[in-house]
Amino acid sequence: MANVIPYSLFTDFDIDLFKGGKHYRLYEKFGSHLVTVNGIIGTYFAVWAPTANQVSVIGDFNHWVDGEFSLNVRWDSSGIWEGFIPYVEKGTVYKYKIHSNNQGYISEKADPYARRYEHNPKTASIVWEDNYQWKDKNWMKTRKSHNALDAPYSVYEVHLGSWKRHETEDRFLSYFELGDELVNYVKEMNFTHVEFMPIMEFPYDPSWGYQVTGYFAPTSRFGYPDEFKYLVDKLHENGIGIILDWVPSHFPEDAHGLGYFDGSCLYEHPDKRKGYHQDWKSLIFNYERNEVRSFLISNAIFWLEQYHADGLRVDAVASMLFLDYSREEGEWEPNIYGGNENLAAISFFKELNEEVYKSFPDVQTIAEESTAFPMVSKPTFMGGLGFGMKWMMGWMHDTLDYFAKDPMYRRYHQNEITFSLAYAFTENFMLPLSHDEVVYGKNSILGRMPGDEWQRFANLRLLYGYMFTHPGTKLLFMGSEFGQYNEWNFQQSLDWNLLEFEPHKNMKLYFSELNKFYRDTPALYEKGFSGEGFEWISYEDTENSVISYIRKGNDPVNNLLVVCNFTPATIKKYKVGFPTNGKLKEVFNSDSKKYGGSGISNSKQITLKKQTWNNREYSGEISLAPLGINIFQVK
Missing domain, CATH: 2.60.40.1180 (Golgi alpha-mannosidase II)
Structure with missing residues (x-):
């Protein structure tokens, strides 16, 4: 105990807000923070572990010895363990060694609030802070005009690990390299925004980033946190907004992650009917617990504040809204009114969006929601969930099904291509042709088109033209803009060599000019939701x-x-x-x-x-x- 000096960043007011689920800047308090105490430079650590009877910081600074640097539990029943360790510097690798009151359970956990993690497959946290000097002042001043609902909004969805790899070294491009190559390409293609599939730290590449363990750190796969800020800066410098995929729906069971954190179901719901996702083999956040709600909302605010994100695309919203999502009869319990709605998740979304738009009125939250749940993109004061936009999944499925048909038979399916206008203005819809539509045997977008090669490319041009003149904002997954033949493979680069061939080169030109036409034509976006x-x-x-x-x-x-x-x-x-x-x-x-x-x-x-x-x-x-x-x- 003598090696840890009593110290706290928390005020009594912070603790009250945390317990009440109303603290939306927890990253300023929890985690590891470089501070000076009594003239000594070191690191303050704070972690939530209410079921623990001992929490030690272990790391390369003390040869991973348990018990040498034991944190102090707060007296106020908040369950927070904290303390200052002298001479622990930036770059120190560490974990929390947690001894639980629950049957002697012992775990080594990464810091849920760490700003940086080791490169996978290693899993420890790293004491980190950066002094990045932002250069996007002009963008931040004017971004409301770029992100408004009556502005052009054309999004390029990107998986950073497979957009393009280094040509000679067969490795990921770094954030720095992407700041040149990706930014220049997006600008050339006239997209208004990019959307990154999750860049928060994750352990398993085949999850594409949707199984997050480090919610407050950009993945180390592509570089340091300040280098990711550089990428954001470069996008903004070139007039391009950035949307981040955000995953508050579930998290993996990896031993170093949030699961069973202190020997109890701390972040996940203790009832498996609400706390375990059978399809994804992952744990579901407990939206009924105040401290968990604060954790998640703080995380959303973190990316908007600390990384200047222009929006969050919220993943798997439907899985959160419904208690019976992907569950058979008897595998779920109705709410207090006998319905299948998850009331805690609904109130969470409302609280999330109210706080986001209160703090950042010039950004957008976008719901990936596939059901007929009403008023997803309506304000909370009207009874809605408060999102800025919602993905138009029905349009996506109907349109792709229609275009896959031989033109000879399309006359019998005209209703499929026109039905979307029957409900197009019930929500603020975004039209997505996303990564989910080009994997698992579904074929690429071009590969779905019927006919010979000429007809396939003509169909694709028509599809995109119809998409860009249909009401709503637009999203296209990478590679589809030049007619990628193969399905997307997260383990390799897009097939850029196709641009040596005229049909693909022409398709790239077409999409670039279609994007420009959309951006230059007010009739296509000023009343896109009306x-x-x-x-x-x-x-x-x-x-x-x-x-x-x-x-x-x-x-x-x-x-x-x-x-x-x-x-x-x-x-x-x-x-x-x-x-x-x-x-x-x-x-x-x-x-x-x-x-x-x-x-x-x-x-x-x-x-x-x-x-x-x-x-x-x-x-x-x-x-x-x-x-x-x-x-x-x-x-």
Whole structure:
């Protein structure tokens, strides 16, 4: 005990907030912090372990000897063990040796609040702090305009370990290298944001980062924490926002992790019906416990505050909302009202979003939620969960199923491509074509397209054109933008060599210019979550498998007419109705020869005539490209 000096960063108010589940900056108190006490430089340690009867800090500084540096338990029944150890410096490797009151259970745990961890497969924590000098002041001042719900929002989803590997050394690119290569590529492709699959420290590569053990540390696979900040800085310097995948739904059972932390179910729910995920073989957080809620909300705030993240995409929300998620009858217990909703998780989400938007009104939280749970992206004062956006999983499944069909039979499935508009404005939807759709035998997006090679690429261009003119924000997984043939493999780089071939090179150009067209066209995003921004012209032409609609922004002069031809037939003199007089000028065409198309276009302006069609007062005749999308501005 003599080797640990009594010291605390906690005030009585901190303890009250922690116990009440209302402390949202716990990372300022818990973990390891370099401090000076009585003129001596060292490290303050604090860990929550209420079932322990002894907690020691062990590490390379004392040859991992148990009991030499035992922390002091606080007197206030908070369950916090703390103390100052002199001369423990930045870079010190350590763990907590925990002796439990529960049947003599002993464990060695990584620090839940550590800012850095050893490189896997090693599992210890590292005393760390950095003095990174941020250079994104201009971005932070103006980012509200980039992250607003009426701004263009096109997201590139990236798995850092497999986006690109070092060409000669067969290793991951570092955060520094990604700060050049990835940032330049995202900028070239005209995405507004990137979304990183989880970069929080995790032990098992095949989990893709979704089994987190170090919630407060960027993974050491790619470098130091300050180097990750450099990557964020470079993105912001180039006008690109960053969204982080965040996983408050479950965590792995690894011995050094959060599971059975102090010989009790501390972070996980003690009832396996609520505390164990059978599909993922992982533990589920106890949303009923105040201290756990504070841990999770503090973690969300940490990434927004300390790493300047512009948003959090919250993983597996549906698994948290429902007590019977992936469970058979008898494997779950109804809530106090007899329903299947997890009331504690629902209140947690509301509290999370209220705190995030209170502290950071210029960011977005995005729910990966696949059910019909109501009002996910509505404010909490209206009874909603408070998220900024929700993934439109129904659109994703219906659209991919439709495009996989032979165009000959699409006429019988027109409702699949139009049904999403029946509910498109019930939430603030993001349209995702994510990593989950290109693994486990589902094929790549290009691989799902029917027909010969030309038709496959034409279908893909049409799919993306339809996606970008459909209401809602956009997300695309890496590799899909240039037509990756193979399914995604987390163990290797994307197939960048495909860009040596014209179809893939053309597809990359197409997607870059489609992104730019989206960003430059207010009618495609200003009213993306409102029925005022969309008007059907025709969804009934099943014979030709053609749909047409208007996209509207704040200024009617920017309105667009969009026509999609889902067959490989070129249709000359296709008649389309329009509600006002004027001239149609083609402003985007997926069938352009520079994209690998056949070059069917409307090179001359088309004068609308006062002749009723599609129940509209005016109409005109246009040429429809095969498997193409033609977009017109009305002058």
